[in-house]
Amino acid sequence: MKKMMALVSVGSMGFMLAACGTGDSGGQGEQTSGQEGSSTTIDPNRVRTVIGSSSTGGDTYQTADAATRNLEEVLDTNMQVDAVGADRAFSEMSGAQDDGSTIMYFHDMAYLGVEYGSFSEDYELENWTIGPMVATNPGNAFLTSADAPYDTMAESIEWLEDNPDETVSVALEEGGVSEIVFDGYYLWAEEEYGSEITDRIEVYVTGSQEDKNQALWDGNADIIHGSIGANNEYTEDGVEDDIKMKFLGVTTEERVDGFDIPTFAEQGITVDGEEFVFEKEFFFLLPKDIDESYTTALDNAMAELAEDEEFAEALNKNTYTVNHMPSDEAEEHLMEKRENMQSIIEQAPDLNDLAK
Amino acid sequence: MLAFEIITPFTVLLCFLGVFIGIIMGAIPGMTATMAIAIFLPLTYVLEMVDSIGLLIGLYVGGISGGLVPAILLNIPGTPSSLCTTFDGYPMTQKGEGEKALKVGITASIIGGFFSLTVLYLFAPFLASVAIDFTSVDKFLIIVFALTIIASISKGSLIGGLFSGVLGIFISLIGRFPDNNEMRLMPPGLEEQLVYGFSLLPVLIGLFAVGQILQEAEEGMKPASHQKLDLKKTEKNKFSLKIFKGQYINTARSSLIGTFVGMLPGVGGSAASITAYSQTKNFSKHPERLGTGEPEGLISSESANNGLIGGALIPLLTLGIPGDSTTAILIGAFLLQGVQVGPLFISSNPDLWSGIVITLVVANIAMFILMFFSIKYFAKIVFIPKYIIFPIIVLMCVVGSYAINSGIMFDVWTLLIFGVLGYIFPKIGVQIPAFLIGFILGMEAEKYFVDSLKGSGGDLTVFFTQGPIAIVLWILILGSLVYAFIDSQKSKKNQAST
Amino acid sequence: MTIAFFTMDISFNEYHLIFPRIIIGALIILAVALLLQKGIQLLKRKEKRPKPFRFFSENYDAKKFYATLVLLVLYPPALSLFGFLPASILFMFLITILYAGQFNKKTIIVSISNSLASSIAVWYVFGQLFDITLP
Structure with a gap:
């Protein structure tokens, strides 16, 4: 059945495109408009969801796609994910109307980027309405070549x-999740060793x-x-030696199901006396002055979705997990998380001194 | 049949549809193969893996091939990779050989396509390990090698051409450098819009399409001379496979270069046809005729950009690393289905792997059939009065520019700014093809230059001491430059004597 | 950034300036070379007066040229102001009639049908069917 539907829709698209030259085309009269006042539908009949990544192969797009695909049904609207990249997404949001026809979906880099100075201060969390939390990518990890002489970050x-003439160089990206977890590792090593x-x-x-x-x-x-x-x-068996990798640790609180990778906490990596834990979380950002009812509708829809097994399965396929929090809880959580990270960022080394 | 155990008639149907839509999207200036795939990606969610691949591969092949239509008939590259197709394609149209040029183009395309898919099928795993042996130094040198074409296509003034190319590189560097997130060369007040620099597509169609329209407006929109030609009576417009006689080596070399450049992760698709064209010019028996409407140049550009497709799939399917921006979106299709592409992909999904190869065969055949039979109609585009076709082109360019980064108004302004520049440049001696090649390759050149230095800790000798690949590339670069110089002296003498 | 013999001091803070500096250097060298070349050419044919530089071609069509520029510049703001369909239909109509060059029944009909057909087709196929974000 699904196949047939897909065939019909692709076929009609192709046909319409062919008819393009001759012009005129009949409408289908399927205008949908949100029921006003109801708690699970929203007004705009098209919600453009800009995401902070310009790639359609990354975790942001994958989780955004899975979420919006399901949310649009509950919200009785049409949601389109536009992979525009972080800066463009923020700038589109600054110019967006307050009706929720443009919203944003991103992860922790949304505030880390501001803290590290890669994004403008205008984009800090205070200037948006924080929407519900959607998912986690628990697989945030470090890797090395399979034949490296160490098996964990601590061992490195x-x-x-043990080898005073050796150096270790770590590949990371500035201003984001990879820098903060590197900072955790570095600060711990400095304190301990x-x-x-x-x-x-x-x-x-x-x-x-x-x-x-x-690299x-x-x-x-x-x-x-x-x-x-x-x-x-x-990292799997059968991969040729020259490209084979192994995991050195993940930054989650608990080990990730199905993978035998020690967490940072297990390895004893601590910052300011506390276990270093960082989970990459995905959430919505809405315009500052958006109507309460919109946020409520999104919250309700998200709550419904969080119970949906198909949604969980779609995320699990790529090792992501459902992480639902309604918007007020998400806001509190992110503010607290940011405060913790701020203290790490303040002590963190300047990349300029570390880049070789 | 074994093939039909893996792919169904439904897959074939989707593949044909994909090719069909791809050709049209590729043929519309402002729409690209990448965009076509991005649009259909969410739709593939409901499809089986093989069917989804059939549709997307169809769009990819169709999109890349469709670009030759406006390149040949209107002098507007439909997609960035058909830039070099305009060099000889449009002059052929001006001579009244538009239909022939289209047929040469699609024949070269299918040869390039089959060449690359054969390479993909037979040597993929082996080539993948070759591809990752290319360090940033080697990649930098390959870009430089592609840039040497600027010297050989410089018309009239070698220094003028080089200046145009370097100017293109300069403009491409505007924006934020991704490693340290620092802005440079930023015109004040535009920081927000230009964080990512000027986008390639609006720059390309601005320079070609809008610039050309402004120039025509200046001249009062008079019908072009070739619009008055009666094609039926011109014998020259006949296509026959004889044109390919003597072009075997050229075709093979260009397909090979296309496949090879496509295979290198992080070296963009446009570099493929640029490099191939430059080599065709270097090896040609009469290089001075290239750029004046020689099938030779057309064959080179088109076989290379279809060769690119199989090439770009090699690192994707054997390493999980996309070979160009289009395959980067294809990864999304696999992930939607929960299929991991990586080093074990082929051995753990043998059916899917065969399915992809068969789909490529089908897509190339579909492309050829659909294009061949619609050429008669395409060729008529040339006869549509300018006052009808130009407004449509402007509309499509605006929509395409706006859509290329999923809805950014600044990209429309980019289109207009470069439209005006495309009008002014020829008048002040800046050569647009050279400028564009510089623009296309500039950022990649910088990335690999800086990466090389990051790796060596600032040691410049790294560019000469990195092993045999680098040495071969240096020889090619120098050869290409010396050749371009001799060629330019020769043509100066020719000009002086006539 | 200092260049010692075959080594460059590169620091992370200045990664973004390494390549632009080289390119600006190359641009300046090429510009000087261009000027020298032009200068030598001028000296060589001293006796002949150099042709004065003309920007526009002879008898250029000022109306079409400037009107095109004006329409192009007004189109994007109109898109934001009126929305895709009204702005595009208006723009397409004006530019088609401009290029047709005459204002009579036939050209008006052609312009209207061209603007309606293409704007609506683009809006429907790309905006509705393909769900592309339109201006």
Whole structure:
């Protein structure tokens, strides 16, 4: 049945396109408009969801796609995910109307980028209405080549201690999730082992996941930031030696189901005396002055979706998990999280001193 | 049949539809293969994996091939990778050989397509490990090698051409450098709009389409000379496979270059046809005729940009790394279905792998059939009065520019700014093709230059001491430059003597 | 950034300036070379007066040219102001009639049908069917 539907829709698209030259085309008269006052529908009949990533292969797009695909049914509207990239998404949001016809979907980089100075102050959390939390990518991890002489992040530091002539260089991206988790590792090492060890940690600052992988294969970096979803393929048996990788640790509180990767906490990595935990979470950002009823409708729809097993399954396929929080809870949570991270960012090393 | 155990007639049907829509999207200036795939990506969610791939591969092949239609008939590259198709394609149209040019183009396309899919099928895993051996130094040198074409296509003034190319690189650097998120070369007040710099597509169609329309407006929209030609009576417009006689090496070399450049992760698709065209010019028996409407140049550009497709799929399917921006979106299709593409993809999904290869065969055949039989109609575009076709082109360019980054109004302004520049440039001696090639390759050149230095800690000798690949590339670069210089001296002498 | 013999001091804070500096250098060198070349050419044919530089071609169509520019510049704001369909239909009508060059029954009909057909087709196919975000 689904096949038939797809065929019909693709077919009609093709036909319409062909008819393009001759022009005129009949409407289908299926104008939908939201029922006013109801708590699970919203007014705009088209909600443009701009996301903070310009890639359609990344976790932001994947989770946004799964969420909006389901939400649009509940909200009785049409949601379109536009992968415009972080800066453009923020700038579109600044100019957007308050009716919720343009909303944003992003992850922790939304505030980390402001804290690290990569995004303008105008984009800080206070200037938006924080919407519901949607999902987590628990696979936030570090990796190295399969034949590296250490198996965890903590061991990499011990290895540096045992081999005073060696250095370790870590590939990461500035201003985002990978920098904050690197900072956690670095600050811990500095506190526990002192600067004679951390002086031998270098960074290789680059962009996308592909660039980081390539840096590992080129020998430009010894350790790279990655994720279970994106990098697991390279760690499995049967992968050729020159591209094979292994995980050195994940930053979640608990181990990720089905993967034998020690967490940072297990390895004893602490910052300010507390276990270092960082989960990459995805949430909606709405215009500051959006109507209460819109947020409520989105909250209600999200709550319904969080119970949906199909949705959970869609996320699990790529090792993401459902992480539902209504908007007020999400706001409180993110503000607190940001405060914790602020203290790390304040103590964090300047990349300028670490880049080789 | 074994093939039909993996793909169903439904897959074939979707693939044909994909090709059909792709051709039209590719043929509309302002719409690209990448955009076509991005539009249909969410729709594939309800499809089976193989069917979804059939549709998307169809769109990819159709989109890349469709670009040759406006390139040849209107001198507007429908997609960035058909830039070099305009060099010889449009002059052929001006000579009244538009229909022939289209047929040469699609024949070259299908040859390039089949060449690359054969390479993909037979050597994918082996080539993948070759591809990751290319370090940032090698990639930088390949970009430089592609840039040497600027020297060989410079018309009239070698220094003028080089200046135009470097100016293009300069403009491409405006924006924020991704590694350290620092802005540079920013005109004051435009920081927000230009964070990512000027987008390629609006720049491309601005320079070609809008610039051309302004120029025509200046001249009062008079019918072009070739619009008055009666095509039926011109013998020259006949297409036959004889045109390919003597072009075997050219076709093979260009397909190979296309596949190879496509295979390198992070080296953009447009570089494929640029590099191939430049080599065709270097090896040609009469390089001075290239750019004046020689099928030779057309064959080179079109076989290379279809060669690119199979090439770009190699790192995608064997390493999980996209070879160009279009395959980067294709990854999304696999993830939607929960299929991981990575080093184990082929061995753990043998059926899907065969399905992809068969789909590519089907898509190339579909492309050829659909294009071949619709050429008669396409070719008539040339005869539509300018006062009707130009407004439509402007409309499509505006819509396409707005849509390329999913709805950014500044991209429409970019289109108009570069439209005006496209009108002014030829008048003040800036050469548009050279400028564009610089613009297309500028950011990649910078990325790999800086990456190389990051790796070496600032040691410049790294560009010469990185092993055999780099040395071969240096020889090619120098050869290409020396050749371009000799060629330019020769043509100067020719001009002086006539 | 200092360049010692074959080494460059690169620092993370200045990654973004390394390449632009090289390119600006190359641009200046090429510009100087261009000027020298032009200068030598001028000296060589001293006796002949150089042709004065003309920006516009002879008998250029001022009306069509400037009207095109004005219409192009007004189109994007009109899109934001009136929405896609009204702005595009109006723009398409004006530019078609401008290029047709005459104002009579036939050209008006052609312009109206061209503007309606293409605007509506684009709006329907791309905006509705493909769900692309339109201006």
